[in-house]
Amino acid sequence: MTTEDRQMNTQIEETKAAKARKPFPGWLYGVLFVLFDAIGVAALEWGVTLSSRVELSSPAVGWGFVSKMWTDLNFVAVLNLLLCGIVYLVVLMISNRFWVATPIYLALTLIAAVVERFKVSIRYEAVLPADLTFLKTDAGNLMSFMPAGAQWIILWVFVIFMLFVALCVFLNRIDGRHGLMLRGTDQQSHLLSAVTRLLLVLVPGLFLALYAAQAGTVDSWANKFSSAMGDTPSMWDSVYDAQRNGPLVSFIRQLNPKVMEKPDNYSEETMKEIAERYEQAAESINTERDANLNDSTVIYVLSESFSDPSRVPGLKTNKDSMPNIRSIKENTTSGLMLSSGYGGGTANLEYMGLTGLSMANFDSSLTSPYQQLVPGQHWAPTINRMWGDAENSIGLHPYESSMYSRATNYKKFGFSHFYTLTGSDVISHQDKLGTSPYVSDEAAYKSTLEQVRYTNDNQFIQLITMQNHMPYHNWYEGNDFTVESTTNQSLSNSERESIETYQKGVSYTDQATADFLEQLDEVDKPITVVFYGDHLPGIYTSASQDLNNSLALHLTDYFIWSNKASSCQGKKIDSADYSSPNFFVAQTAEHMNAKVSPYLAFLTLMHQKIAAMEPPVVNKIQGWDRIPEGQSVYLDSSGNPLSASDFDSETKQLLADYKLIQYDITTGKNYLKSTSFMNLPTK
Template identity: 75%
Template sequence: MGESSSMKQHESHVNTEHDATREADLGNAHGMKSGITRLWREPKPFPGWLYAVLFLVFDIAVVAILEVGVTLGASSRVTLSSPEVGWDFVGKMFNLREPNFVFLLNILLVGMIYLALLMIFNRFWIATPVLVAVAIVVAVIEHFKISIRYEAVLPSDLNFLKADAGNLMGFMPAGAHWTILAAIAVFAVFVAVFIALDHIDARRGRMFRGSDRQTKSVNAVARLLLVLLPGLFFGLYAMQVSTVGSWAKNLATVMGDKPSMWDSVYDAQRNGPLVAFMRQVHPKVMDKPSDYSEETMKQVAARYRKAAQKINATRDNDLTDSTVIYVLSESFSDTSRVPGLKVNKDSMPRIRQIKENTTSGLMLSSGYGGGTANLEYMGLTGLSMANFDSSLTSPYQQLVPGEHWTPTINQMWGAPKNSIGLHPYESSMYSRATNYKKFGFSHFYTLTGPDVISHQDRIDDSPYVSDAATYQSTLEEVGKTDADQFLQVITMQNHMPYHAWYKDNDFTAESTTGTPLGKDEQESIETYQKGQAITDEATADFLDKLDKLDKPITVVFYGDHLPGIYSSASEDDDNSLALHLTDYFIWSNKASSSQGEKIDNADYSSPNFFVAQAAEHMDAKVSPYLAFLTLMHQRVSAMEPPVVNKIQGWDRIPEGQAIYLDNAGKPMAESDFDKETKQLLEDYKLIQYDITDGHGYLKDTDFMTLP
């Protein structure tokens, strides 16, 4: 009985405690609900610190939205060129070995826009949704453009909006409506949050308050300053971030901006869409020549019109009465010329023999292990990277998209149908698909289309399309028509990296310096040698097949740069020149009257002179522009900007004087040039400035016109 009574008392006590706890919980819940209801019904003004926190939160949200646009767009396309960055964009801030704060740079730039909007509207809950809406629209556009063309939004796209905004719907990818609906849903969530916060904020998001005249005046001045100052910062940053040595460029570099301009999507993922975009808004192209004017350019045109007439008096052929094929052979160069390296056998015997029997020599390259598109640009335009400002590291990304006049040598062959490009890789690399269309090519055949290259065979374990397959695709294009054409061929077989791809590779290499080659270096060199030998055989076979065609054809073949695998040789700066010389030749088939021709001053050259040399080799008449390049090459055999023994970077062109070689391959100092050479160099800068960054006075003359 006592035990039973005790238990009942205990249970009663426990129940009482549970009831009390329950009542307390209900009271707390009721109190919380009452508090929320009270806050909803009786809003309180947000303190300044809370606005600051919310400013940062939404600033980060906008940066995230922009990054999602490029990241989702990239994930929708399978690419070969660059890895996906994803949210390493944020994570690399915490890399203790090499911290990178480009994420914070994006936050800073977005913050400048955000602050200016806040001051313009003076309402936090209006400015914020406007900024978020713009960010979502931009992210959707990024997603669409990357999905369709694997190219990030560029400043040049703004010109498209002006010229062709009515056709925007034609660029929507399949399923675009789902993306748009998702974007609207995301924005709707943000709007709901903004409405709720606006309702519980008694200030209603007003940044500056006050009713008396003096307070209003002070607030107006403060708001104006807070619009002008961030606007000035943002504007000056945009104007100067592409100029080497500027405060904006230094800030971007310190914060971790690492330009990756061979791939605009990778660049936008790696550095943030806004930072990557801003870097291309106002690139510094060249210093304006002091005497640049319409009258000066008329004098230049007249000077070389006269020179062309003199040259043409001794020539019999027309350049465009032949098919010309430019072959940029990826990384092709002579391994046996690398200082401190001994190879067991010749990996280019056929090309060596071809060179002995036609116009040929060594080409000075601006790149080592990279920079292909710059050599390609010089070959197609006749312009020189040596004349550009050191800030302009990639004309294909920084210059060509915004140009209104882009004269290239293929345009001498007339209608776009006569210009064909082939490159067995991604069309988006270096923005080639866009640029080749601008250059006047009717088709640009690549792996990713829209024009897909017909032959895509690989050799053994190599990930790249073979040169033999590329040549076969080229032969098919040549055989499609009896018309004379210009074909631009860019191979990929010998692209880095090199990992023991080929079976039965009996090529070996060893160091002659006393320090053995590293394991990775040796494997790379020996793999590269085998690939070079395969190119050697495929190129000879290609020329044999062209020899059998009953139409005149001339081939300009050149290696763009050495592969960046010679880590031992590259440690010595005295090897710089040797590591920047590749092989080239100009060859004509039997149907051409210039087969076996050897022109003077061919031992050394650079790509900007190839078209003038090809005309001389073919005994072809020239335009005033080609006459100028002919005279320039007589005085300076090769020219490139300063070089470094490391894989091409994109921060800047190296310091120092441009490299000028004489006809014996010896460097020349610009200060030692005679009067005529100085005049030619000054004219070159005038011509290049007029075409790329000036008023295009030469466009309305016959400067580019063949006789």
């Protein structure tokens, strides 16, 4: 037999063998599709399942991500399967080959999973939409984000991927159909196959695009669909959010949040008119003032969950938890602050204090500016910038630097250092009280004092404490605080324990704050402190059941105090009884008799008309779905609610200007940036 004959026989045998291979049935492709889809979702979940460093809760990760379907009737895992499945289906229809599309889909999910794991490992932060901008502007530095041992993770993932590729090659070989999805035997069936494939790309692709465009908009069909499937936004911690809801759902939800409605008259001309209007207002105000804001050190103290327990309706405490702060408030500018949160939402109050912007002006879809807005902003004119160079802006927070993406945002805000428990800038004092897991306020104040004494230059310092954060589990030995109900409903044991533990924590804060101010009095440079509680703790179960208590459960304590080296110690300003954090910087300037920029002039006039403003409030612990219905809360200088329909023309004009200013800064074209709107007077 010649060589040609042998080759011909071999080809004939291979042809017969190929014909003998049976094509995989359609149902088997369906099963394999779901299997590989699930493997992709599992890979993404693996990317964020490093052990959580957050002590506030235990993420439902790993098997719990799936098991909560029958334990909690939460089907967010199915939602992730659906969204990943759409990507898989589109790749499948484009290639028309199952055994080609599958490795491509798995490659995409494995690469995304590795990137997630690296970012979580280095910064304890999930991949965010803002990271896409980083790929454009700083892609050359990607290698600097590789954690130790990254090469071994990459190697193992590569080996696993190659095993999948080998499996697909093998299955393709034994599949008589070779993974061909849609095919025709004549011209008409070829055309029908092409149209079907096109529809299976366009229809699911359009669904995914529309879902991504609206998933972050409260009350949209996509948002309702996500909620119905079990998506529970947990945006204080991007890793926990990704673990709890799936990285893809968490990522998509933040792609396109609705920030604000564009005002009808928004234009460059309108914004120049506003800048000129409040430049004139600033000139008028400044004729009465002789100090400069940045000639003093200003310290903002956001005291976690600080409020007066004795002011909660239906409760009676055995003694005062805050006698020192009560005395301080009586002798300086002080009052009650209207909070947008109850039991949570710290970063939103913090954001308002640092920017002078109000959550009441944002669309209800914008639940967390720190995650949904700030990372993509081109211009972030925070108040600390009035102190000049970044070295004059210092942030301190005795907890995770990644919470609310603070590490990234504080850098964008122009802070030179942000001292926390993690990262490159580690806070110096980390002592705790009793069995509490949180750093004490006394320790936080010691770290702040070190920054004050470090330089004779004037600074802006932002301190966010953690001592009084939930939960509260009988942390303090010898606690002699007690509480009882004044209603016909007695307190449960857990509620009583939480409140009494919290009372003791407030008393520790009270003493530590008094000591802190006493030490600042000894510093030979002018210092002003803005102290405020961000929200009440979410422990008042009985009081929160009465809707009439909504306002009372959203009022915390604040004061503005200056040391002996200042010329304004003991000063009290008018209309201070009620405020909200967006007005603090304007009140601080008034307290110090300091000259203002056009922006601070606007906030001064706004505060004269509306003492405090926040989005609608409810008696439940702050979640991350804002209330779409209801009027924002406006209070007058006596704390009485105001109706927007009753505002006079000047108040309506100020509110309209506020929305224009906020829109321009956050999501507009930044027309104000080229004006002197944010600039303090130089003389």
